[in-house]
Amino acid sequence: MPRTKRLASMHASDSESENKAQSKRSKRGACNTESITGSSETESECDVGKKFESSPTSKVSPTEVDATIEARITRRKSYITKEAVVIPDDDKKCFICNETCIRNSDNMILACSNCATFFHGKCLNFDTFKFKQCKSYRWECNCCKKCSCRKKIEKNEKAIVCTLCDRKRHINCVDSGSDIDPKTWSCSQCVKSGVASLKKLGKKENELKCPVIGCDSKGHFSGKFENHYTSCGCPLYHNMTREETKEMAEKLDLLSSQREILLENFSKGAPLTEEQIRFSKEYARKLEEDRKYNHPENLETLVKTWMDHNQRYGNNREALLDGIGITSEWDLLHFRQAQMTVAYEQQKQFEAEKSEEFKIQYVIIGKYQIKTWYSSPYPEMYQQHLKIYICEYCMSYMNSDILLKRHMVKCTWRHPPGNEIYRQNNLSVFEVDGKQCKAYCQNICLFAKLFLDHKTLYYDVEPFLFYVVTLADNEGCHNVGYFSKEKDSFYNYNLSCILTFPQFAKQGYGRFMIEFSYLLSKIEGRNPGSPRKTLK
DSSP states (O other), X not given: OHHHHHHHHHHHHTHHHHHHHHHHHHHXXXXXHHHHHSOSOOOOXXXXXXXXXXXTTXXXXXXXXXXXXXXXXXXXXXXXXXXXXXXXXXXXXXXXXXXXXXXXXXXXXXXXXXXXXXXXXXXXXXXXXXXXXXXXXXXXXXXXXXXXXXOBOOTTSOEEEOTTTOOEEETTTSOTTSOOOTTTOOOHXXXXXXXXXXXXXXXXXXXXXXXXXXXXXXXXXXXXXXXXXXXXXXTTTTTOOHXXXXXXXXXXXXXXXXXXXXXXXXXXXXXXXXXXXXXHHHHHHHHHHHHOOOOOSXXXXXXXXXXXXXXXXXXXXXXXXXXXXXXXXXXXXXXXXXXXXXXXXXXXXXXXXXXXXXXXXXXXXXXXXXXXOSOOOOOHHHHTSSEEEEOTTXXXXXXXXXXXXXXXXXXOOOSOSSEEEEEXXXXXXXXXXXXXXXXXXXXXXXXXXXXXXXXXXXXXXXXXXXXXXXXXXXXXXXXXXXXXXXSSOTTXXXXXXXXXXXXXXXXXXXXXXHHHHHHHHHHTTOOOOOSSSOOO
16 A cells, blocks of 8 residues: 555654644644534544554555545535535434524524534524524624624623624723613624615615505405505505405305315316215306396496596596496406405515515715615625625626725726717717626616616616717726617617716716717718607
8 A cells, every 4th residue: 555655654754844734733723623513533634644653554545635634624514505514304404493404495504613513594583684694604603702892791791792793892892982781782894895774774664655645554455464555455445444445355256165075076077975975056146147237227326426436536546346236246356356466466565575685775886875766686695785886997796885986906907898979078978788798787777777667677788789878087097888789770779878977967967878879870870860769
């Protein structure tokens, strides 16, 4: 076994270098396998060599040596990553409830970066906001938490826990000049990154109210929610009370269940029992009665009531449908069921959007910090941050100011890519081909979506030309706005999308870009028209 002998002889002849290496490893603590895996039975490469040196006659195959070294390298890689140790799914059990943690079924799983103990987010009483903040750094359990002074926090020491990210600090290490409230205290990392202000925004009462005059936004037309914020889900708008909507919802659920039972009986294909036949006859008789339409006798009175209702409420209420004999009860009931279904889906979508706690609130580009208006489909890892940082020259996006500073040192761009087709004083226009500069055009589209509600194209930029307007100074060309234009437009549009960056709004740049699009249409031999399509 030449490889084993060579390894043993190497460690025997170089014992001094081995002692130095061991001392360095003990200082850094990065190669201490006991602290990484929580076990004292692990061996390093040097330990393997010592064992071979002490027992040269022991028969150890080279494959065993490779396996031992490979295991140690794996442990070192796992130390570098966020999750300390990779454990099979069967061994991932919550420390509190002792139930198996399966990632596919429960995403709210936290692992201590030090001892690799797993916890359910629900067992720790973490909401979605706090859970995502803990996932953004090397989270530690209560037994392993360390203060910002790098000292482990013992049980008998006075400490305070951040309510947003679960970081723990000594009372002495916290600024004593500020009032400390354990229920609302936020650590310096959360305050600096803006997470604390985001949580405060989320804690404010939603100022949305039902647009119907006289409505208190209580109840829902579908009978399934406690509040509503649109006229579609307002019981008062549909000339009903909250109790009436709940009764109608229960009635519709009962009719739906009866219909399902009837269809199930007929779909089996087997002979029907007497009870099933009786049920189907009763259902058919009731259906026939409900679908009968009796023409009202006092038609003039009903028409007057209907017109008085419209004059009194106008668009603030729905037209009267109940009690005036417009249609049969069966048709009216199913029309109400369709209305309730639409109102339910709309409210469900609204609640889903309302529950999204993570949205990019601010974007920092150049020397400006801008409040965003809408959401943009940036990657998920950037959606978890309150702020994103954008290079004003290449439009690359980052999630921290440190990354932006490092990027600005390396970034060689000082103007948009493409050809400069217009210049007057310090104002320039660059023509950028979406096919040649795809990444740049995608980045500028993602930025534009933060301020445009109906923009739908972000990544399919190859069929477009982008015209970027800039202002030049000693540092470079700063983007002012842009508009895009199809290379081969079927409808001969002058432009497809236009945006003036908010920090340069109301300075005439939008009008300049529209006039510039007219000039481009003239140069291309087309009749000048509107920014959307040419005149016919």
